[in-house]
Amino acid sequence: MLIDSHVNLHAPQFDEDREAVIERARAAGVGLMVNICDRVSNFPAVRQVANHPDIWATVGTHPHEAKENPDLAAKTLTDLAADPRVVGIGECGLDFHYDLSPRDVQAKVFRVHCAAARATGLPLVVHTREADQSMGDILEEEHARGAFRILMHCYTSGPELAARAAALGAWFSVSGIATFKAAEDVREAVRAMPADRILVETDCPYLAPVPYRGRRNEPAYLPHVLAKLAEIRGWTLDEADQRTEDAFFAVFDKIARP
Structure with missing residues (x-):
């Protein structure tokens, strides 16, 4: 089963055809998707x-x-995370x-997100760009307070x-x-x-893989990401599919495996 671990289907880029995009994903074999929150104020969408x-x-x-909510409290996140459809904390980071x-x-x-992940037991979905030293320091410091x-x-x-x-036992996701x-x-x-800690994602509507680069990305393009992962690691497609599925359910363990 293909699993897109990171989609942004609430984004305005999908306002005209969201349901059709979801149907195309299913037709392409994508069995599960995780819709990622970009800011707490946008959580209802x-x-x-x-x-x-x-x-x-x-x-x-x-x-x-x-900057929208510099005084964000961990309790705000943990209260919203009590929703049965919420399976992770983030996207957050530096x-x-x-x-x-x-x-x-x-x-x-x-750091507030780290505290919420610690309190809820849900995985922390981390964005990091050009902040390697600070990111590593914060993750290690926060992990030392409780895994x-x-x-x-x-x-x-x-x-x-x-x-x-x-x-620290982190998983990694591969995109287009x-x-x-x-x-x-x-x-x-x-x-x-780590071979047993790799997931795949589209991050749609961004980062469309080749041969769709430059177009709006969507979950139906996930097979191209999986195929590239298999090529890079020297795995068969079936092996890449199984490994990424196993890794997904290990990290997002609130979701019952079919």
């Missing part, structure tokens, strides 16, 4: 999509949006490339952060970036990921 029985949700605030929120606010809000599961979403950072996260011609560094990172 995120959750609405998860009314579909094969779509789940997370709750959290992306580092770009951290983005020092765009710096759309002040770095100190990003770090503060990220929680970590999913490094759409991993494109360096080998040192990957090693630090892997030492792995298919991009110039992304050899990402493919090298994929080769080094």
